[in-house]
Amino acid sequence: MRYLHQYCFFAATVLFLLSCSSTQKVVMDPITVSSVRPGANIYRGSYTRLTDIIHTKLDLKFDWDSSHVIGKAFIQAKPWFYPSDSLVLSAKGFKIEQVALVKKDDLLPLKYTYDRKKLKIILDKTYTRDQKYTVYIQYVAMPSKLKVGEDIASSGDRGFYFVNADGKEKDMPQEFWTQGETECNSAWFPTIDGPQEKMTQEISLTVPSRMVTLSNGILDFSSDNGDGTRTDTWRQELPHSTYLTMVAAGNFTVVKDKWRDKEVSYYMEPEYAPNARLIFGKTPEMIEFFSRKTGVDYPWEKYSQIVVRNFLGGAMENTTATVFFDRMNLTKEQYLDETYEDIVSHELFHHWFGDLVTAESWANLPLNESFATYGEYLWNEYKYGRDYADQFGWKDLQTYLGSVKAKDADVIRYNYADREQMFDAVSYQKGGRILHMLRKTVGDEAFFKALNLYLTRNAYKTAEINDLRMSFEEVTGQDLNWFFNQWFLASGHPVLKIDSKYDMATKKVSVTISQQQDLSKVPLYRLPLAIDIYKSGKAERKEIVLEKQVQTFSWPSETEPQLINVDAEKYLLAExxxxxxxxxxxxQYSHAPLFLDRLEALQGLEVFAGEQRARKTIVMALDDRSWELRLKALNFISKLPEGERPEVYDKLKSMAINDTRSYVRAEAISNLKKFFKDRNNADILMKSASDKAPSVQKALSEK
Structure with missing residues (x-):
């Protein structure tokens, strides 16, 4: 991710525009950029690689009074290809105290220039790509003093954040944490910015002895300094991109778990640590599931998850050490409403897509974020079933369709004005839905075999969209340029008008589909899809390929079908x-099997709300297996004629107590209080008083 930008909460468009008691899903961090600035049409390709950082060793101390990072950096590097006599590093707003070349045990001073953004070091000679060198830099980083508009683009680019540094803020812990994506880590250590630069690392943190630290990799050793401080040294021996480097420290309780023989740990404030296993306890199962699903075992030394205060967004997938916002400091009662499990699965799946294989440029960011978003779907499908997964897949689609700007942006785009624009509903929600279509297009076996090839071929390296395409082509034996061109390398989506009919005279079923999107801006799509024709309660599936602006498909049928269900797999990203x-x-509501079949039917039936048969079917949805559709049916009760409402009274009483979803229980209580004031609801409300879910308590307290 980073959910800095909008991963916190996206408003209730995804929940049928329901009441305030409905859930608000956390989504991974799209950003809002107000307009396309000059330069939007400039090609934004991969950064030119002049130098390769092999290993970075940091020795960090902290001045809490001034919020400074006092650092010593040892950077081992070599020219990427062409011989070079200099090293250029990003270093934002530093005080540079010493620059030297490490020669065995000696430090040879080096000349350098520094403009508060770039540190250019003149090496002692010209090095070839086969020659390594190590540069030493002693510095003070002052992230809190970086000037917006001069040193950094926004206050969210400081990279390093002290929380309650002077310890004077009541009820706020003293801690620090970092946020590196996109190019913010160079605000606290000198490095090469960009996703293309991968390195191993060793980081020593000297902190007050009472504090607990966390960084990437494993804790190599810890030493008491005898002055009230302790130095922890963390080492990661597997390469990752520089923006994924992190450090954090504070008053945390570490709850340890394990996956196979690897440590899994949860860092939380002592007050919330008793709930760590409740909140994060599914993590080992998730690791096992993703390892088996991709065919690539979790590839890192350990996995830690830490909850910090005042984080800029929802979470960040730093390698082996994911940082979460403080909404994850959940009580047992709050967990009844929201688990934030999607964030946990999203950030974990990044450890394959984003950390193990990283997009080689910000233009290719969907190779990170689309997969992490689809990781949410895969986990939900495995753990809770397709119906549940499709609920959230549909919400992702609505988020994309509801974004006006998203419709004009290519998924892989090289013309962004600001790299932060890449963190939007296109890279996340649309990209996740495209991957679902790709899976349905090639089939499950080919889909996951191709992902395995992509991951193994590009492990600990970077990739672009064509690397993904070629992996799929190698596995399937098909030319898939058509799919990647229309979905990943173009903007927009199909707008389909569907007309189905049965001709009694010719005894034929026909389906005419026209693509009505603006073809001057959006592709004419090639869309393989299924059509289910229901007769005598059973479906006969027809596979078609839509590839013209208007196409008619027909089949013989002795009888008129009960239903013609176009896009029977409900996987198209389309209006x-x-x-x-x-x-x-x-x-359709009673016989078609999928969540979206039933949702479409209920939406269609609302148009016929004046018909009793329509109302009865919608009321049937009070027993739907999807809590989302039960909630939708509850919201329809306000449209029932007063004479029909008594028929649902007993059902509402049961739902208020027994429904498995807290939001449904809360809405049932609200309906009882609103529409059945004349009934004796005291017993139900008394029983509900023991329900600890905040949404239920809120419904009980409302007048």
Whole structure:
């Protein structure tokens, strides 16, 4: 991720525009940029690689009074290809105290120039790509003093954050943490910015003895300095991108778990640590699932998750050490409403897609974020079933469709004005839905075999979109340029008008589909899809490929179908315009198997709300297996004629107590209080008083 930008909460568009008692899903961090600035049409490719950082060793101390980072950096590097006599590093707003070349046990002073952003070091000679050298830099980083608009673009680019540094803020712990994405780590140690630069690292942190530290990799050793401080040294021996480097320290309790023989740990404030296993306890199962699903075992030394105060967004997938915002400091009661499990799965899946294989440029960011978003779907599908996963897949689609600017942006885009624009509903939600379509297009076996090839071929390296395409082509034996060109390398989506009919005279079923998107801006799509034709309650599947602006498909049928279900797998990323009869919507709700089948049917039935048959079917959804659709049915009760409301009273009482989802229980209580004031609800409300979910308590307290 980073959910700095909007991963916190996206508003309730995803929940049928329901009441305030409905859930608010946390999404991974799209950013909002107000306009396309000059330069938007400049090609934003991969950064030119002049130098390769092999290893970075940092020795860090901290001045809490001034919020300074006092650092010593040893950077081992070599020219990337062409001979070079200099090293250029990003270093934002530093005080440079010494620059030298490490020669065995000696430090040879080196000349340098520094403009508060770039440190250019003149080496002692010209080095070839086969020759390594180590540079020593002694410095003071002052992230809190970086000037917005001069040193950094925004206050969110400081990279290093002290929380309650002077210890005077009541009820706020004293801690620090870092946030490196996109190019913020150079605000606290000298490095080469960009996702393309990968290195191993060793970081020593000297902190007050009472504090607990965390960084990437494993804790190599810890030493008491005898002056009230301790130095912890963390080592990561596997290469990762420089923006994934992190450090944190504070008053944390470490709750240890394990996956196979690797440590899994949860860092939380002591007050919340008793709930660590409740909040993060599914992590080992997630690691096992993703390892088996990709065919690539979790590739890092350990996995830690830490909850810090005042984090800029929702979470950040620093290698082996994910940072979460303090909304994860959940009580057992709050966990009844929101688990934030999607954030946990999203950031974990990044450890394959983003950390192990990293997008080689910000233009290719969807190779990180689309996969992490789809990781949420995969986990939900495995753990809770397809119905549940499709609920959240549909919400992702609505988030993308609801974003006006998103429709004009290519998924892989080389013309962004600001790299932060890449963190949007295109890279996340649209990209995740595209991966789902790719899976449905090639089939499950080929999809996961291709992902395995992509991960193993590019492990600990970077990749671009064509690397993904070629992995899929090698596995499937197909030319998939058509899919990647129309979905990953273009903007927009299909707008489909669907007309289905049965001709009694010719005894034929026909389906006409027209693509109505603006073809001057959006591709004419090639769309393989399935159509289910229901007769005598059973579906007969027809596979078609839509590849023209208007196409008609027809099949013989002795009888009129009960339902013609276009896009039967409900996987298309598209706007669909289709009208069915009341009987067809009723049949679809009762017989078509998927969450989106039932959702589409309920949405269609609302148009027929004046018909009793439509209302009865919507009321049936109070027993739907999806809590989302039960909630939708509860919100329909306000539209029932007063004479029909008594028929749902007993059901509402049962739902208020027994429904498995807290938001549904809360909405049932709200309905009882609003529409059945004349009934004796005291027993139900008394039983509900023992329900600790905040949403339920809120519903009980409302007048």
């Amino acid at each position: 669909k315009k289709e009208t069915k009869s009341l009987s067809q919507y009723i049949f």
